[in-house]
Amino acid sequence: MAEELILLDFWPSMFGIRVRIALAEKGLKYEYRDEDLSNKSPLLLQMNPVHKKIPVLVHNGKSVCESTIIVEYIDEVWHDKSPLLPSDPYQRSQARFWVDFIDKKLYDAGRRTWRTTGEEQETAKKEIIEILKVLEEQLGDKPFFGGESLGIVDVSLIGYSCWFYAYETLGNFSIGAECPKIIGWAERCSNKESFSKTLPDSKKVFGFVQELRKKSGLE
Numbered sequence: 297m298a299e300e301l302i303l304l305d306f307w308p309s310m311f312g313i314r315v316r317i318a319l320a321e322k323g324l325k326y327e328y329r330d331e332d333l334s335n336k337s338p339l340l341l342q343m344n345p346v347h348k349k350i351p352v353l354v355h356n357g358k359s360v361c362e363s364t365i366i367v368e369y370i371d372e373v374w375h376d377k378s379p380l381l382p383s384d385p386y387q388r389s390q391a392r393f394w395v396d397f398i399d400k401k402l403y404d405a406g407r408r409t410w411r412t413t414g415e416e417q418e419t420a421k422k423e424i425i426e427i428l429k430v431l432e433e434q435l436g437d438k439p440f441f442g443g444e445s446l447g448i449v450d451v452s453l454i455g456y457s458c459w460f461y462a463y464e465t466l467g468n469f470s471i472g473a474e475c476p477k478i479i480g481w482a483e484r485c486s487n488k489e490s491f492s493k494t495l496p497d498s499k500k501v502f503g504f505v506q507e508l509r510k511k512s513g514l515e
């Protein structure tokens with residue numbers, strides 16, 4: 297039986313981007329369905345009844361939810377190409393730690409950068425820089441977080457890079473000035489086809505954020 301893969305996603309989602317990159321790294325063909333999150337499809341509600349969020353991967357009719365769980369699922373099922381997790385258990389634990397760090401810290405700080413103004417926005421902006429500096433320290437002199445080749449941490453972080461322009465423009469700061477190694481890393485990632493053909497344009501993401509701000513009365 298041919299593998300049926302459907303990805304329920306939303307184009308600017310840094311969580312959905314992870315899954316798209318993992319699928320591309322494995323060379324997998326899938327049906328991409330962009331959700332209107334203000335009017336969720338019956339399939340999304342059926343396939344992710346608990347969180348009702350994207351991304352959801354539907355594999356031969358069975359759903360896998362939560363981006364990091366989906367990426368690990370893809371890595372396990374299609375383990376013969378482009379491994380995303382290390383084979384050593386300790387190294388896997390360390391990779392999972394940094395994915396957890398990104399999920400616990402970056403999303404919320406980034407969200408507050410565009411959803412707030414004044415002091416609150418200043419605080420959020422400083423948090424983003426602190427978080428990226430910690431990640432810069434972890435990256436060190438390696439080309440990728442996964443070492444010589446990209447891994448699950450690279451896949452988990454890179455989706456934020458297309459939001460950097462929005463964060464910088466609204467927060468009036470330069471991530472490149474504060475965290476040059478992170479920008480260098482993002483450029484190396486974007487040289488890989490699985491990333492370059494997946495990452496949405498930063499200016500398009502900024503336009504989307506401006507729409508959200510208008511809807512929230514911030515602009």
Ligand SMILES: N[C@@H](CCC(=O)N[C@@H](CSO)C(=O)NCC(=O)O)C(=O)O
Binds near residue numbers: 306333351364
């Ligand atoms: N922990 C989850 C987060 C997914 C998520 O927030 N998805 C958002 C869109 S991206 O910001 C979503 O589906 N929002 C719809 C809603 O909240 O109703 C994951 O890693 O997959």
